[in-house]
Amino acid sequence: MNAETLLNPFSLFFASIITSNILLSNFLGMCSFIAISKDSSSSNGLGMAVTVVLTVTTAINWLILHHVLIPLDLVYLRFIVFIVSIAAVVQMLEMIIDRVSQALYLNLGIFLPLITVNCAILGVSLFMEIRQYTLLQSVIYGLGSGLGWWLAIMLLSAIRKKTEKSKVSPALQGPGLTMITIGFMAMAFIGFSGMLAVQ
């Protein structure tokens, strides 16, 4: 396991937030990114939810992978098992948000249950497996990726708020212009690529 000896947790943390941002460099988790970023308070809520889910599910999936799937030689089941554990965590989070903040719950609407199939969540779990992270590294990577996703959606929602007042051609209104904006954001973040290693 090279990863264990080479990777410093701090650099992994910053790498997963900025230089290998899960959204702007891997383009995972785009659907809710585009749909929810219209408004900054729901973006904030979803960003927080994604961060929590990512951190928790990556840890749980690591434990399942290393203590159940590998000993039982069932690694080929990992996709299904990861999805099931993600679904369970999201279900619990949904109940908690419903209880704590009704407004946020209504705002997130369909997208809260859809975190289950947010590709960023499964993506991080799979990167964790491919890159052979340790438990500590997985948690840091999950947390960092969540914070990176959160940062990206907050940036986009601020930009979208500013573009709302502009007279944009009807063909580009909404998702069209948002896609162009994300392209520019990703172009800016290319500058950081390769600066810090993630594996």
Added chain:
Amino acid sequence: MIDQYFQKQDVMRRLIYALIPLFFFAVLLYGWSVLMQTAVVFAGGIATEYFFTRQRGKKISEAVLVTCALYALALPPALPLWITLVGIVFAVALAKEAYGGFGRNIFNPAIAGRLFIFLSFPVPYNAGWIVPASRGPQGFSGLFGTAQAAGVDTVTAATPLALLRTGEIPPLMDLFLGFRGGSSGESSVILILLAALFLVATKTANWKTMVSTFLGALTAAGAFFFGGLIPGLSPASFPGFSAMVPLAAYMMSGSILFVTVFMATDPITAPNKPLAQFIYGLMIGGVSMTVRTLAGFPEGTSFGILVANTFSPFLDEHLPAPKKKTRKIHPAGAAR
């Protein structure tokens, strides 16, 4: 005739005036290639802008001339002209007109266009640096681009940043006057400083953003240099005050000063709140130097600007407004 098609904007005219000396200096260094680049850029940029503004029933804003001038001066002099054209059309159409035209763009169009062609065509882009006119003990040689005619068709020249990476420090006087390779208009420190004075004196640009950008860049460059992170320059070989030499060379190379004076101060893409502007400047300088030093790219200023543009609305939204109720309107912003 001009007023019929162009919307008169004094701020933009002053920016153009500030860029004219840089343009003449670029012609002095590279001759025909700069003239041709500039002609293609202005033709492409104005045509694209006209195409969009005509549909909206508006006049062409003079801001497009500034975009064209900045873009033309930020290119490698020997870039193939069709790539130049792709970049300016992309810049005006997608970075500016898609967002609703003048005053609405989130990203600096000139930088977005430059970065787009840099990322799309890296090989011709990096082959575009050619030998500039030089200043020797016997006087000037190779003026107006004749440095090329003497040798082969195009001779790719090492930019000062590439030299620094090999540990060679270009003469500081050449860097200061601008007799060195690089993008057409970025080289002359003295002309950029004069332009900055002109822009600040006429209240066209915000001096605070210039200062914070410079501070951000200097701090980052200093930290990387003394941390021994700049490849080719080890702090151990420059004891005491002699460390100022490589540091000054690092700051005067590349396009960081050009970007500080002309791009960071663009009021449309910069945030409005003073604190946000300060952080925005620091971010441009810091990210530019970080990318230049640590990432695998020849220069980081375009990334610095684009990253800061991405953060600009966010900073404006979440940072507190100044406590004093006296509304201080940004001098340049007032005209927009």
